[in-house]
Amino acid sequence: METILQIDENFIETHTNFIELVSVLKDAFKNNKTIVPLRHHHDFPNPSVNADSTLLLMPAWNPSEDAGVKLVTVSPKNGDFNLPSINGTYLYLDAIKGTIKAILEAKSLTAKRTAAASALASSFLSKKNANSLLMIGTGALSSNLIKAHASVRPINEVFIWGRSLEKTQKVCNLLKNEAFNIAPINTIEEKISDVDIISSATLSEVPLVLGKHLKKGQHIDLVGAYKTNMREADDETIIKSSVFVDTFQGGLKESGDIVQPLQNGSIQQQDIQADLFDLCSGNHLGRNHHEEITVFKSVGHALEDLVAANYYYKKFTNV
Missing domain, CATH: 3.40.50.720 (NAD(P)-binding Rossmann-like Domain)
Structure with missing residues (x-):
């Protein structure tokens, strides 16, 4: 079985060039080849902190090229525990074989891609x-x-x-x-x-x-x-x-x-x-x-x- 790579927060933080990331995002939106089902959005009660938490599942794939899914939880009261409100993992898949190629730390990945999307919009x-x-x-x-x-x-x-x-x-x-x-x-x-x-x-x-x-x-x-x-x-x-x-x-x-x-x-x-x-x-x-x-x-x-x-x-x- 192929080795599953672990791409952690430190790697993402130290290997981000926003000019590059904005550029690849622009190409993907322009080409519009990615198949993206509507995200799964599930609110669930969290009575211990008197606030709902949210589970988000976000799949996407380019047929025979690449695929993946992000699993995210959002807990607005996590500041009470000195934790970030958003936590998650990204599973990057082999689109042909269906195997997992890499597991990426999703908090940093999300922050980077979100910021890059805003910058992409700002460029217009x-x-x-x-x-x-x-x-x-x-x-x-x-x-x-x-x-x-x-x-x-x-x-x-x-x-x-x-x-x-x-x-x-x-x-x-x-x-x-x-x-x-x-x-x-x-x-x-x-x-x-x-x-x-x-x-x-x-x-x-x-x-x-x-x-x-x-x-x-x-x-x-x-x-x-x-x-x-x-x-x-x-x-x-x-x-x-x-x-x-x-x-x-x-x-x-x-x-x-x-x-x-x-x-x-x-x-x-x-x-x-x-x-x-x-x-x-x-x-x-x-x-x-x-x-x-x-x-x-x-x-x-x-x-x-x-x-x-x-x-x-x-x-x-x-x-």
């Missing part, structure tokens, strides 16, 4: 000269999102807000040697109107990005709020923006940022401009003009996981 939707970024949230995604956005735009100034000043400062310390300046802020309001890109990655159920603060030409990257009762942006933000999603399959169904405005009539489904398949294939060109406000809502897609698994597998085996 943010202004080409965008040089300032507000990061809302201090979880595992925040540092990756900052670096990914900086790989596609000339970011030289970053501000970060979080509910914990200690965690905010930790992210700043982690990125202190990057090519941009980074600083913590005490309130979102003090910088939200000044930056070119706003990226938010939280589990908030209350909107943090308020439309009344937005200015012309901004790009808003919404990465958190993975359930329909969660919101990172209010209705005004959605109404006054050109809205894009990673995929129509998941984007219109899974996040409160899109589902709630659709349900209350603030927007209609036809108001959603395009997804990453449309953008990468050239069916939609993205930003129309300099003053347009754009929103990208990401809920994740198994294509991204498979592309990332293949990317790290090739690096690990030097293929």
Whole structure:
């Protein structure tokens, strides 16, 4: 039996080039050969912490080329145990034989591919000269999102807000040697109107990005709020923006940022401009003009996981 490779968090962290990862993601969305069933999404009660947990199963395959499935649990109260809220494993498969080629640590893989997808969207939707970024949230995604956005735009100034000043400062310390300046802020309001890109990655159920603060030409990257009762942006933000999603399959169904405005009539489904398949294939060109406000809502897609698994597998085996 073939040896199953173990690709751990350290390898993923030290072998990520966001320019490369964005490029392979772009090719996959453009070619659109990956078969992706709708993800399995199961909420289950967790009475010990008085909050539901979630099990996600995300398969994808390119016939006779590659295949895989990600198993993820999301437990919002894990901060009480000093653990990340998201944990998971990726099984990378031989698409012909059905055997397991590698097991990848999925938390880092997910963070990298999610950040790369946001950067890919930004390459179409943010202004080409965008040089300032507000990061809302201090979880595992925040540092990756900052670096990914900086790989596609000339970011030289970053501000970060979080509910914990200690965690905010930790992210700043982690990125202190990057090519941009980074600083913590005490309130979102003090910088939200000044930056070119706003990226938010939280589990908030209350909107943090308020439309009344937005200015012309901004790009808003919404990465958190993975359930329909969660919101990172209010209705005004959605109404006054050109809205894009990673995929129509998941984007219109899974996040409160899109589902709630659709349900209350603030927007209609036809108001959603395009997804990453449309953008990468050239069916939609993205930003129309300099003053347009754009929103990208990401809920994740198994294509991204498979592309990332293949990317790290090739690096690990030097293929």
